[in-house]
Amino acid sequence: MKELTVSYLSRLDTIEVTQEDINSIQDWYVKNTNYIKQNIDIIKDPFEEINIIYVDNLIYKNKNEFYNFIKPENNSQLKYIYGFHLDFEKSKEDILNDRFINFDFLYDEELEYKNKPEFMSKAQEWIRQDITTITLIYVYIALNEECVIRQTKTTTKKIQSKKNKRAGKKPRTKLINQTIIRLNTDYIQLTEEEKRYYERHKLGWTVRGHLRHYQSGKTVWIKPHVRGDKDNVEGKVYEI
DSSP: OOOOOHHHHTTSOEEEEOHHHHHHHHHHHHHTHHHHHHTGGGOOOOOSEEEEEETTEEEEEETTEEEEEEOOSTTOOOEEEEEEEOOHHHHHHHHHTTOOOOOEEEOOTTSOOSOHHHHHHHHHHHHHHHHHHHHHHHHHHHHOGGGEEEEEEEEEEEEOOHHHHHTTOOOEEEEEEEEEEEEOOTTOOOOHHHHHHHHHHHSEEEEOOEEEEOTTSOEEEEOOEEESOTTSEEOOOOOO
């Protein structure tokens, strides 16, 4: 892995997701598993090099290599935790079908750990969680492009060579543009499958008579009735 600095990462496009974003996307994913699998061909790894900021971690992605750092605060130094190699395009079918995921652990021999076997075991689990998060992001971006928000963040950096500093010249200011990518999960669009399900439940539907048992021990007979739109009733077919 090449030497990385906060300054270098600050120039890269960055995806920022919260735990709430991931929870919302995961709920959407579970409800639309079949729809997602049917569109697996359009689900791609859309980024060559990017940062993914997720809760307190920063994942730096370069091609098929992912490096996990503790998110730096106030331009502090990067603290490397672990890394892994994953070819998403080759592995996406296994990932989406909950099969074994083939990835390579990138271990930094220069780092010292109190308990290496324990760390390796935990890191394997962390990596699987990272792959799940990355997959949710890629799937959501592919199928909900209208919910991807891109904003440009401009920062300034003063640059001064040693020669100019000795000559007493003022440092020049350089503008750095960075694209921040956020995923709008407040208005997740319904898939065609969900729309059909919703349309069905806008109709009226019959409820057969049944006994309702209460915690108090009381039992009440519920008469057959119609729920929803009584003028537009969708019948049920009962098999005996």
